[in-house]
Amino acid sequence: MKIFEACTNTLTASRDWFCHYSFAKAGLRAQSANLGDGTIMHCWVPKIIKSSKPNLLLLHGFGANAMWQYGQHLHIFTSCSNVYVPDLLFFGESYTSRPERTESFQAQCVMRLIEAHGMHRMNLVGISYGGFVGYSMASQFQENIEKVVLCCAGVCLEEKDMENGLFAIPNLDEAASILLPQTAEKLRDLMRFSFVKPATGIPSFFLRDFIDASYVYRLCRGEERIDPGHTSWSKSFCSTKDHTGSVPFLTYLVQILDFPTLIIWVEKDQIFPLELGNRLKRHVGESSQLVIIKNAGRAVNLEKAKDFAKYLKSFLIDSAAFPSPYPGSLTDFIHDKNEG
Numbered sequence: 001m002k003i004f005e006a007c008t009n010t011l012t013a014s015r016d017w018f019c020h021y022s023f024a025k026a027g028l029r030a031q032s033a034n035l036g037d038g039t040i041m042h043c044w045v046p047k048i049i050k051s052s053k054p055n056l057l058l059l060h061g062f063g064a065n066a067m068w069q070y071g072q073h074l075h076i077f078t079s080c081s082n083v084y085v086p087d088l089l090f091f092g093e094s095y096t097s098r099p100e101r102t103e104s105f106q107a108q109c110v111m112r113l114i115e116a117h118g119m120h121r122m123n124l125v126g127i128s129y130g131g132f133v134g135y136s137m138a139s140q141f142q143e144n145i146e147k148v149v150l151c152c153a154g155v156c157l158e159e160k161d162m163e164n165g166l167f168a169i170p171n172l173d174e175a176a177s178i179l180l181p182q183t184a185e186k187l188r189d190l191m192r193f194s195f196v197k198p199a200t201g202i203p204s205f206f207l208r209d210f211i212d213a214s215y216v217y218r219l220c221r222g223e224e225r226i227d228p229g230h231t232s233w234s235k236s237f238c239s240t241k242d243h244t245g246s247v248p249f250l251t252y253l254v255q256i257l258d259f260p261t262l263i264i265w266v267e268k269d270q271i272f273p274l275e276l277g278n279r280l281k282r283h284v285g286e287s288s289q290l291v292i293i294k295n296a297g298r299a300v301n302l303e304k305a306k307d308f309a310k311y312l313k314s315f316l317i318d319s320a321a322f323p324s325p326y327p328g329s330l331t332d333f334i335h336d337k338n339e340g
Helices: 002-008 011-025 066-070 103-116 129-140 159-163 172-179 184-194 204-214 233-238 248-253 274-287 305-318
Strands: 028-036 039-046 055-059 082-086 122-127 145-151 261-266 288-293 333-335
Touching (some): 011 028, 055 103, 055 129, 082 103, 122 129, 122 305, 129 145, 261 305, 288 305
Parallel strands (some): 055 082, 122 145, 145 261
Antiparallel strands (some): 028 039, 039 082, 288 333
């Protein structure tokens, strides 16, 4: 049993190795940038930048690192775009010694990173937490954005939503413990909340290895750890309030995005319900399209990878305007511009 466990515990590292290989094969290279003020950001960047191609920034959600969430989709974009895939701060190999934890600060750091690589105009895709960061980027730096895709990003969350029972998760403490799992059981909870058909039978020691090897608790390269159960650090990622007591999204959500925006949501999102997708569509208005994919959880980029990729490709590459729905099972239904 110990031999089996020792071998299985290398699966997380093996997946990282395979992701490194696939990213390199797709024409990307890993690079870290020192932004100053104790902030280091790791990013996959093109080995060869072609000025004739559009730039594409892919922002990941909560999870191990950027590679795990976009590895299945790279081949679609690297042939026709200069693709940049950063690790957000405290994920993968990106970190800061500064105290800020808001998506606004993340957005500013990402912007500094991409400007350091000479990129000033881009399309942007953000999944979940990456969608929060992406919306903040689009609001703060509108002159740098061409198109935006937001996937299951509850940026229209309001404080009263928790009190009114909109969420399956009852309170902020429970949300933090699930979104930033510290135990194998909490990671199973996250899988149940993220997938319509979550994988079963995964050994606890493998889940613990995943948490220890690759999750978000490294405060710096020295592997200094903190305990989200006894600090406010993890809650700051999940809270609707910043250190001033204000609601951060309201500070930039008043900025209407006036460039093409695709909102992708899922029918069975148990963390950010579909109502938040409809709310975001109403807020962004005429420049947006909302797609709802049936029979998928919030990990739609993994659970319905083909559907997710086809929508991205159609919106970002194939046409200036979003096309008619795909025939058959790939598109279940789509809300057009006139729907509220």
